[in-house]
């Protein structure tokens with residue numbers, strides 16, 4: 001297995017310039033707006049446009065679609081540097097989940113209409129896959145699109161569409177043919193998220209982020225908004241989920257909180273000695289350090305494969321499976337180290353590390369659910385990765 005990802009001088013130069021830009025431009029307010037998904041405020045929108053103006057949001061995309069050249073490794077550097085700065089790439093759904101599918105399968109008209117605006121930081125998308133009775137088994141989705149001349153009329157309900165309350169476009173999967181085997185009757189569309197007939201209702205989550213129910217009541221969507229071929233949506237969704245699993249977790253994101261935790265153990269006394277002298281605490285920390293390094297190696301391997309032009313297939317499932325459960329193991333171990341005080345919420349008096357770990361603990365519950373649950377990912381690794389029978 002090749003875990004070795006080599007980068008060129010040009011790519012490293014990009015990393016240095018991007019890092020300096022983030023040092024200069026990121027504020028705690030911008031970082032917080034992205035991590036909470038509560039609705040992107042004006043500061044975060046302005047920041048996205050500023051990043052877009054540098055051309056770096058379009059790194060890895062062709063210039064004719066608003067990109068600035070470069071390779072998939074530049075995309076990797078983009079997400080890694082943001083994660084290292086404890087921030088999120090703005091408009092991440094448009095840039096890393098929908099944009100690549102439009103680039104590969106969209107019509108010339110759709111590419112010209114959307115890709116430059118994604119690369120400039122102007123627009124964001126929300127993923128519209130899940131329905132109340134179709135989550136893991138997406139092929140069972142029921143929401144219908146009915147052919148009506150030059151448009152489709154869409155009626156039905158989606159659930160857990162996280163960014164719909166502030167996104168500009170809905171990346172919507174619907175059933176366009178109910179009379180064929182289920183995987184072959186689904187299509188993907190780009191819908192104006194504020195179109196007439198759409199109602200968005202909030203769902204509050206344990207992690208503090210907002211997600212939504214989205215209802216369509218006879219919404220008219222032009223046929224020009226069909227992504228790629230009719231009834232091929234299931235396969236495009238699978239492709240977009242592959243990008244999602246690859247881009248959502250970066251092991252390096254855990255490094256700053258890990259360092260703060262180590263510093264905490266070196267400065268906090270319990271039972272007459274420093275926490276870092278306790279063998280159980282040391283074991284926890286050594287295990288965390290090891291897991292972070294393993295996840296980094298898996299990421300490097302995935303991008304080394306992409307760089308050589310190999311399709312990822314189950315590799316992105318394997319990466320997401322490990323990295324998402326690693327974050328949960330990290331918070332469990334950190335809470336163990338901190339003891340009861342670790343449960344004190346942000347802004348509570350005496351909360352260790354200002355309550356950041358308990359906040360991470362609540363936010364990490366979704367990690368092993370969204371973008372494919374761990375059970376589904378294990379099944380993909382077993383069948384597609386190891387060739388076991390379905």
Ligand SMILES: Cc1cc2nc3c(=O)[nH]c(=O)nc-3n(C[C@H](O)[C@H](O)[C@H](O)COP(=O)(O)OP(=O)(O)OC[C@H]3O[C@@H](n4cnc5c(N)ncnc54)[C@H](O)[C@@H]3O)c2cc1C
Nearest residue numbers: 127128129130134135136160161162366369370371373375
């Ligand atoms: C906070 C949050 C944000 C989300 N954001 C979005 C979003 O933006 N857009 C979007 O479209 N969706 C989103 N989702 C939906 C998410 O992708 C689904 O919740 C997830 O795919 C699981 O589907 P489900 O909730 O219907 O659970 P189910 O599919 O009903 O699964 C329930 C349990 O059964 C297990 N299970 C199901 N099938 C199998 C099987 N074949 N083998 C073994 N175990 C199985 C699952 O692993 C799980 O533990 C979000 C969900 C949450 C909670």
